[in-house]
Amino acid sequence: MTAATSTRTRWWLLWLGTLAATTVLMLLARDRLDKAHVALVYLLVVLGGSALGGRVLGLTLAATAFLLFDVVFLPPYYRLQVADPLDWIVLIVFLITGVVAAELLERQRHEAEVARARTVEIDRLATLGAETLNAPRPEEALRAIAEVIRLAMGTDRCDITLTHAMLDEMTPSADAFELPARVRRIPLEARGTTVGTLVLSSDRPFLLGPDQKRVLSALSYYAALGVERVRLASAEDEAEALRHADRLKDALLASVSHDLRTPLTTIKGIANEIARGGDPDRAQVIEEEADRLTSLVDDLLDLSKLAAGEMEVHLAVNTADDVIGAVLQRVELAFRDRVIETELAEPWTDLVGHFDFVHTMRILTNLLDNAAKYGPAGSPVRLRVWREGDELRFAVEDEGAGIPAADQDRMFEPFVRGRSRPPGISGTGLGLSIARRLAEVQQGRLTYAPTTRVESRFVLSLPAANVPVAEPSP
Amino acid sequence: MSLGMPPAKPIILIVDDEPQIRRVVRNALDEMAERILDASTGAEALDLAASAEPGLVVLDLTLPDMDGLDLCRDLRAFSRAPILVLSARQSDRDKVALLDAGADDYLVKPFSTAELQARVRAILRRSIGSRDDAADRIVVGDLEINLAHRTVRRSGIEIHLTPTEWGLLRTFLTHRGRTLTHQQLFHAVWGQVAGDAQQYLRVYVGQLRRKLEEDPVRPMLIRTEPAVGYRFELAP
Numbered sequence: 001m002t003a004a005t006s007t008r009t010r011w012w013l014l015w016l017g018t019l020a021a022t023t024v025l026m027l028l029a030r031d032r033l034d035k036a037h038v039a040l041v042y043l044l045v046v047l048g049g050s051a052l053g054g055r056v057l058g059l060t061l062a063a064t065a066f067l068l069f070d071v072v073f074l075p076p077y078y079r080l081q082v083a084d085p086l087d088w089i090v091l092i093v094f095l096i097t098g099v100v101a102a103e104l105l106e107r108q109r110h111e112a113e114v115a116r117a118r119t120v121e122i123d124r125l126a127t128l129g130a131e132t133l134n135a136p137r138p139e140e141a142l143r144a145i146a147e148v149i150r151l152a153m154g155t156d157r158c159d160i161t162l163t164h165a166m167l168d169e170m171t172p173s174a175d176a177f178e179l180p181a182r183v184r185r186i187p188l189e190a191r192g193t194t195v196g197t198l199v200l201s202s203d204r205p206f207l208l209g210p211d212q213k214r215v216l217s218a219l220s221y222y223a224a225l226g227v228e229r230v231r232l233a234s235a236e237d238e239a240e241a242l243r244h245a246d247r248l249k250d251a252l253l254a255s256v257s258h259d260l261r262t263p264l265t266t267i268k269g270i271a272n273e274i275a276r277g278g279d280p281d282r283a284q285v286i287e288e289e290a291d292r293l294t295s296l297v298d299d300l301l302d303l304s305k306l307a308a309g310e311m312e313v314h315l316a317v318n319t320a321d322d323v324i325g326a327v328l329q330r331v332e333l334a335f336r337d338r339v340i341e342t343e344l345a346e347p348w349t350d351l352v353g354h355f356d357f358v359h360t361m362r363i364l365t366n367l368l369d370n371a372a373k374y375g376p377a378g379s380p381v382r383l384r385v386w387r388e389g390d391e392l393r394f395a396v397e398d399e400g401a402g403i404p405a406a407d408q409d410r411m412f413e414p415f416v417r418g419r420s421r422p423p424g425i426s427g428t429g430l431g432l433s434i435a436r437r438l439a440e441v442q443q444g445r446l447t448y449a450p451t452t453r454v455e456s457r458f459v460l461s462l463p464a465a466n467v468p469v470a471e472p473s474p
Numbered sequence: 475m476s477l478g479m480p481p482a483k484p485i486i487l488i489v490d491d492e493p494q495i496r497r498v499v500r501n502a503l504d505e506m507a508e509r510i511l512d513a514s515t516g517a518e519a520l521d522l523a524a525s526a527e528p529g530l531v532v533l534d535l536t537l538p539d540m541d542g543l544d545l546c547r548d549l550r551a552f553s554r555a556p557i558l559v560l561s562a563r564q565s566d567r568d569k570v571a572l573l574d575a576g577a578d579d580y581l582v583k584p585f586s587t588a589e590l591q592a593r594v595r596a597i598l599r600r601s602i603g604s605r606d607d608a609a610d611r612i613v614v615g616d617l618e619i620n621l622a623h624r625t626v627r628r629s630g631i632e633i634h635l636t637p638t639e640w641g642l643l644r645t646f647l648t649h650r651g652r653t654l655t656h657q658q659l660f661h662a663v664w665g666q667v668a669g670d671a672q673q674y675l676r677v678y679v680g681q682l683r684r685k686l687e688e689d690p691v692r693p694m695l696i697r698t699e700p701a702v703g704y705r706f707e708l709a710p
Binding site: 287290294312314316317318319321322324325326328329332342344348349352357358361467 | 565566567584586674676677679680683684690691692693697698700701
């Protein structure tokens with residue numbers, strides 16, 4: 001502000017000085033000068049002052065020059081009277097010309113300023129358009145838009161939210177813009193509906209000028225488009241999830257029609273045999289088939305819970321030997337002639353993790369069952385546990401041939417059974433996909449990790465936990 | 475541990491709204507009971523439990539008129555009869571809530587007749603045998619635990635236990651054969667305010683197993699009930 005004032009003062013001094021100087025110079029040559037010469041020289045000064053110093057200076061110069069013209073150059077000299085009435089015409093025309101020139105120049109300057117402001121606006125909108133289009137992700141585009149708006153409005157913060165602010169928190173009417181406020185909320189509209197909120201805030205109360213308000217309405221249109229883009233992207237993700245669920249459903253129907261009907265047919269057949277006086281020992285088969293159905297139903301329920309993201313996860317500090325003990329208790333009866341060799345790294349207090357006990361049991365049980373199914377008869381199955389940095393690792397190994405490369409990618413997909421599956425081995429084809437997802441819901445990983453020594457090897461990695469050294473011995 | 479005299483047969487109350495399940499359970503338990511009563515609603519079950527004083531209640535969790543968990547608490551309020559819960563729900567939280575509400579054991583549907591009979595036998599043996607629980611000296615294989623003297627010996631050689639390990643072992647022994655939830659164990663060993671000790675229960679159990687069990691990953695004494703708690707078994 002002070003810089004502008006001093007510039008203006010300087011223009012005033014300069015042009016009033018010029019007027020005084022020309023008056024003195026012309027006074028020296030007054031006898032040889034015509035009225036037209038004086039009028040032209042004064043007009044030049046008025047035009048110069050108007051162009052460089054603005055309208056007020058121009059009008060002041062015109063009025064002063066008018067008086068000087070009358071008093072100094074029109075007889076009788078040094079009086080306001082004019083001897084020749086025709087000289088009034090010269091004076092009035094001079095005044096009108098000066099005033100009109102000052103006005104015209106002012107209008108010209110205003111238009112130039114408006115044009116410059118427009119250029120700045122267009123620049124901003126162009127930047128905004130570029131930012132919006134260039135951002136690879138919709139959320140980043142929205143952040144970029146918010147930053148451009150923040151710069152254009154000169155506020156400390158600008159946020160764009162996808163939620164609707166409460167109606168009474170909004171700044172809907174033009175009147176509300178006339179009062180200073182720390183926070184302003186502007187509803188964002190796209191295609192006639194409110195899609196989000198633009199929140200401008202500063203540490204101090206602020207006002208928006210008319211230009212800013214106009215720019216804001218253009219910018220908030222971009223913000224609304226940005227919000228729409230984010231919404232569409234999430235709708236796209238949702239559509240992808242739906243397509244995935246649809247594929248799963250198709251596979252499920254195929255599986256259900258085969259894997260559920262087969263045991264049901266057996267059950268029905270044997271029940272009928274027994275009813276007609278058949279061998280009652282065959283009832284054992286009914287029980288086995290019912291068990292198969294039960295595990296299939298459990299798998300399907302778990303898979304649907306995992307797919308819907310509704311699987312309960314209870315993360316807690318658990319020890320590897322506790323979970324292995326519970327797993328062995330469950331599977332060793334079914335292993336019969338197979339031996340499970342366990343190998344736990346020392347010290348055992350390092351083998352502590354932050355994981356879901358039941359889910360981990362389920363994963364390890366599945367891996368051990370698979371190892372028993374696919375490993376050569378009579379060969380041992382190995383279960384190793386060790387700590388690797390922040391991870392607790394469980395490896396299940398058998399002496400089988402491993403997984404063919406063609407199946408390695410697909411075997412963690414639901415309903416996929418290895419092509420090389422030996423005949424007579426039953427399974428729902430859900431075990432590994434459930435196991436992998438169960439590992440993931442507890443921030444772990446399940447991978448197929450063959451080594452040069454062992455081809456058939458799966459590794460479960462879970463987050464490790466550190467426990468303080470337990471109670472000292474007294 | 476010897477059981478002494480064969481126990482008298484109890485009255486068993488079956489509570490289930492499905493007639494088919496009631497029939498299966500009745501047939502399975504017929505030989506173990508003096509008499510079998512059944513109820514298809516919670517209200518009926520409460521009436522029968524009060525008038526007939528059964529020695530065991532087999533209770534289905536989903537009943538038409540009330541929640542099985544509430545019924546369990548209501549029964550516990552006046553009856554000491556052991557409760558075996560049958561449930562189609564597999565949620566671990568449900569299991570824990572049931573045990574905390576006073577149920578003695580639970581069985582998830584579908585279950586086999588043999589499994590049901592085994593569980594009922596175990597519960598009955600425990601409720602009859604609870605009078606011997608005061609025994610101070612317990613011998614399992616080459617392990618000898620003397621509660622009165624606070625000593626544990628393996629083949630005559632004393633094994634040292636820390637105070638927390640002792641607290642844990644004493645709790646297990648006084649409730650042997652019964653599944654204790656994590657919560658029940660915290661309360662018994664660390665008192666009401668468990669604090670950080672809660673998450674280290676598993677570590678203390680691991681430590682105790684390393685001192686008592688022959689193979690800590692194949693425990694025979696301190697058995698894990700996944701997501702629910704632990705159970706101390708003297709009869710392998």
